[in-house]
Amino acid sequence: MSNTNVDIPVEIHCAKCGEKSLSTETMQDDSPVTCSNCGARIGCWGDVKKAALQSVAKQIKKKLKDDFGDAFRPQ
Numbered sequence: 001m002s003n004t005n006v007d008i009p010v011e012i013h014c015a016k017c018g019e020k021s022l023s024t025e026t027m028q029d030d031s032p033v034t035c036s037n038c039g040a041r042i043g044c045w046g047d048v049k050k051a052a053l054q055s056v057a058k059q060i061k062k063k064l065k066d067d068f069g070d071a072f073r074p075q
């Protein structure tokens with residue numbers, strides 16, 4: 001048995017300063033997310049979460065396609 005580590009970077013960052021450090025108080029879908037470096041408003045938590053999930057899903061699909069090629073067909 002061998003373990004495979006897949007590195008999946010989630011690229012959500014501040015449009016103003018480029019910092020990847022976000023902060024939110026409650027992690028509710030409608031709570032505001034701000035940059036913890038410059039304080040700029042990024043959006044609401046629901047949107048940030050959705051963008052992160054989409055980014056991860058896209059990278060997983062690409063990784064599987066690279067590894068398995070045509071043998072892997074996502075439904």
Ligand SMILES: [Zn+2]
Nearest residue numbers: 014017035038
């Ligand atoms: Zn910022």
